[in-house]
Amino acid sequence: MLDFFQSVSDGVLFGATYALIGIGFTLVFGVMHKLNMAYAAASVGGAYAGLLVLKVMSAAPPVLVFLGAFAAGGVLGWLVYLTCFHFIPLSSPLATLMSTVGMLLLIDEIIVHVTEGMPQNYPAMFDDVMLRAGDFTMRGDLLLVFGVAVLCMVALMLLLYRTRLGLATRAVSQQPVAARLCGIRLEQVNATTFIITGLLGGIAGALIGASVGTLSPLLTTPLTVKGLIVTVIGGLGSVPGAIVAGLLVGGFENVLQLYRGVTERDLYVMLLLFVFLTFRPDGIFAPKGGRD
Amino acid sequence: MDFYFGLVQIIGVHTLLGLSAYIVLLTGQVSLAQAGFFAVGAYAAGMLTVLAGWHLVPALGASAVCGAGVACAVGFPALRIKGLMLVIATLAFGEGVRLFFFNFDYQVARGDIKVGPLGGEGFRQIRFFPEHGWTTGEVMLFIWVFVVAAMALLWWFDRSRYGSVLRAVGEDELAAQSVGINLTAVKVSAMTVGGAIAGVGGGIYAHYTTHIEHTSFNILLATFAIAYPIVGGLRNVFGTLLAVIFVQAFLIEGLRFLGDWRNLLFGALIVLAMNLRPSGFLGARRRA
Numbered sequence: 001m002l003d004f005f006q007s008v009s010d011g012v013l014f015g016a017t018y019a020l021i022g023i024g025f026t027l028v029f030g031v032m033h034k035l036n037m038a039y040a041a042a043s044v045g046g047a048y049a050g051l052l053v054l055k056v057m058s059a060a061p062p063v064l065v066f067l068g069a070f071a072a073g074g075v076l077g078w079l080v081y082l083t084c085f086h087f088i089p090l091s092s093p094l095a096t097l098m099s100t101v102g103m104l105l106l107i108d109e110i111i112v113h114v115t116e117g118m119p120q121n122y123p124a125m126f127d128d129v130m131l132r133a134g135d136f137t138m139r140g141d142l143l144l145v146f147g148v149a150v151l152c153m154v155a156l157m158l159l160l161y162r163t164r165l166g167l168a169t170r171a172v173s174q175q176p177v178a179a180r181l182c183g184i185r186l187e188q189v190n191a192t193t194f195i196i197t198g199l200l201g202g203i204a205g206a207l208i209g210a211s212v213g214t215l216s217p218l219l220t221t222p223l224t225v226k227g228l229i230v231t232v233i234g235g236l237g238s239v240p241g242a243i244v245a246g247l248l249v250g251g252f253e254n255v256l257q258l259y260r261g262v263t264e265r266d267l268y269v270m271l272l273l274f275v276f277l278t279f280r281p282d283g284i285f286a287p288k289g290g291r292d
Numbered sequence: 293m294d295f296y297f298g299l300v301q302i303i304g305v306h307t308l309l310g311l312s313a314y315i316v317l318l319t320g321q322v323s324l325a326q327a328g329f330f331a332v333g334a335y336a337a338g339m340l341t342v343l344a345g346w347h348l349v350p351a352l353g354a355s356a357v358c359g360a361g362v363a364c365a366v367g368f369p370a371l372r373i374k375g376l377m378l379v380i381a382t383l384a385f386g387e388g389v390r391l392f393f394f395n396f397d398y399q400v401a402r403g404d405i406k407v408g409p410l411g412g413e414g415f416r417q418i419r420f421f422p423e424h425g426w427t428t429g430e431v432m433l434f435i436w437v438f439v440v441a442a443m444a445l446l447w448w449f450d451r452s453r454y455g456s457v458l459r460a461v462g463e464d465e466l467a468a469q470s471v472g473i474n475l476t477a478v479k480v481s482a483m484t485v486g487g488a489i490a491g492v493g494g495g496i497y498a499h500y501t502t503h504i505e506h507t508s509f510n511i512l513l514a515t516f517a518i519a520y521p522i523v524g525g526l527r528n529v530f531g532t533l534l535a536v537i538f539v540q541a542f543l544i545e546g547l548r549f550l551g552d553w554r555n556l557l558f559g560a561l562i563v564l565a566m567n568l569r570p571s572g573f574l575g576a577r578r579r580a
Contacts, residue, residue, distance in 0.1 A: 029376065033376075034376075035376045035379060035380075083563050083567070084563060084566075087567050088566060088567060088570050089570055092570035092571055094317075094322065094522050095522070095566045095570035095571070096566075097322060097379070097522075098518070098519060098522045098523065098562060098566050099562065099563045099566035099567065101515045101519070101562070102558075102559045102560070102561075102562030102563040102566065103559060103563055104559070105512075105515075105555075105558060105559035105562070106556065106558075106559025106560050106563065107559075108559075109555040109556045109558070109559060110556060112555070113553075113555075113556060221510070221511055224511075225383060225384060225387055225511075228380040228383060228384070229380070229384055231380070232377060232380050232381070236376065236377060263391075263394060263395055263411075263412070264391070264395055266387070266391050267388060267391040267392065267395070270384045270385070270387060270388035270391070271388070273381070273384045274369065274381070274384070274385075274388075277369060277373060277377075277381050278369050281373045281377070
C-alpha cells in the first residue's frame with residue numbers, strides 16, 4: 001500500500017511537467033485553433049540551449065541554466081511562430097500542421113547534430129534533499145519541479161486574467177473577428193502567445209532535464225504524445241484542465257509502471273485517453289461553447 | 293542495378309502508405325494512425341507466411357482485411373470527434389499499436405530455431421522472397437502491381453460518385469450533411485479503405501525487409517504517411533506519388549552525399565515547401 005502512495009506522489013510531482021507542456025499546446029490551440037506539433041521539441045531545445053550557459057561559464061549555478069532555458073524557450077517559440085504560422089494563410093490548416101511537424105524534425109536533428117547524439121547531463125537542484133515521513137519519502141528535486149511548475153501556472157493565470165495582454169489574448173481566442181474590430185492586433189497577440197508558451201516550455205524542458213538527470217533527443221516524441229494526451233483529457237483550450245490532467249496522467253502512469261513495468265506503462269496511458277475520448281470527448285473541463 | 297530496384301521498391305511501399313492517408317485526407321480528416329495500420333498489416337502478413345506457411349498473396353489479402361478491420365474499429369469512436377482532436381487520438385492509437393508490438397511475443401519452434409515476433413527484438417526471418425528464389429527485379433514488379441492497383445482504385449473513386457461525396461465532406465461537413473450525406477458512414481468507409489491499403493503496404497514491407505520491429509512504425513512513419521499527400525497536394529493520386537519520389541529519391545537518397553546535414557535539410561525543406569505552397573505541389577482542386 002505504501003508503494004502505491006509513494007508512486008502516486010512521485011508521479012503527480014513529475015506530472016507537473018506534463019501539465020506545463022499541456023498548457024503550451026492548449027494555449028496555442030485556444031488562441032489560433034491550430035496545433036503546434038513542434039512545441040515539445042522546442043521545449044527540449046530550449047532546455048538544451050540552457051546548457052550553453054555552462055559552456056560559457058563552467059561554474060554557473062543551476063539557476064542560471066534554468067534562466068537560460070527559459071529565455072531560449074521564448075526565442076524558439078517566436079521562431080516557430082515565424083516559420084510555421086506567420087506566412088501560411090489561416091485557410092490551410094493542413095499546411096501549418098505539416099510545417100510544425102517539419103519543425104519538430106528539424107529541431108530534433110539540430111539537437112542530434114550539435115550533441116552528436118550523446119545524452120547530456122543536466123544540473124539539478126536540491127537533489128540531495130529528501131523529505132521523510134516514516135518510509136514515505138519525497139525527493140527534493142521533484143518537489144522543486146512541482147514548486148516551479150505551480151509558480152509558472154500561477155504567473156500564467158495572473159497574466160491571462162489580470163492584465164490587458166491577457167484580456168486581449170482571451171478576446172482573440174473567443175472571437176477573433178470581433179477582437180480585431182476592437183483594435184486588437186491579431187498577429188501581435190498570436191506572436192506573444194507563442195513567446196509565452198515558449199517561455200513555459202523552456203522551463204518545462206529544464207525541469208524535466210533536472211529531474212531525469214540527463215537530456216536526450218529521445219525525449220521529444222514521448223513528451224509530444226503525453227502533452228497532447230494531457231491536452232485532450234483536460235479539454236482542448238482549457239488551461240485549468242491541462243493542469244489537472246497533467247497531474248492525473250503523471251500519477252496514473254507511475255502507478256502502472258509500478259504494477260505493469262515500464263514497457264507497458266504508456267500503453268495504459270493511451271487506453272486512458274481512449275476511455276476519455278469515448279465517454280467524455282470534450283475532456284474534464286470542456287470550455288463552454290462559444291456563440292458561433 | 294539492384295540498388296535502383298531497391299529504391300523503386302521503397303517508393304512503391306511508401307506510395308501505398310501515402311495513398312492510405314490520401315483517401316482519409318479527402319474527407320478532411322488528418323489521421324496519424326496509418327503507421328499503426330501499416331504495422332498491423334506487417335505483423336499479420338509476416339505471421340501468416342512464416343508461422344502458418346501461407347503463400348504471400350493470400351497473406352497480403354488477410355493483412356488488408358486486418359488493416360481494414362482495425363481501421364474500422366478505430367474509426368467509429370475516433371471519428372465522433374473531429375479536426376485536431378482526431379489528430380491527437382489517431383497519434384495516440386498509432387503509438388498504442390507500436391507499444392503493443394513492443395510487448396508482443398508469439399514464438400514457435402521451427403526446426404532448431406524459434407521464429408515469430410519477440411517483443412523489443414522484433415520479428416526476424418520473414419524469408420518468403422529468398423526462400424522462393426525471387427530476384428529483386430521480380431519483387432519490384434510484384435510490389436508495383438499492388439501500387440498501380442491501389443492508384444487505379446483511388447483514381448476510379450475520384451471519378452465516381454463516391455469520390456465526390458468524400459470531397460464534399462472534406463470541403464464542408466455541414467453542407468454535406470444538409471444534402472443528406474451520412475458523415476459517419478463516409479468517414480468510417482474512407483478510414484477502412486485507407487486501413488486496407490496501409491495493411492497491404494505493411495505486409496509487403498515486412499517481406500522485403502525480412503525483419504520488422506516496433507521502432508520502424510513510430511511517429512516518424514505516421515508523419516511521412518500524411519506528409520506525402522499534403523506535400524503532393526490533394527488534386528489527384530499522382531500528387532502523392534510525386535511527393536514520395538521527391539522525399540525518398542531526392543531528399544533521402546539524392547542528398548546522401550551531404551552526410552549528416554541531409555537530416556537537417558529534410559525538416560527545413562518541409563517547412564519551406566509548406567510556406568511556399570500551402571496547398572501542396574499540385575494544389576487542391578478548385579471548382580467554380
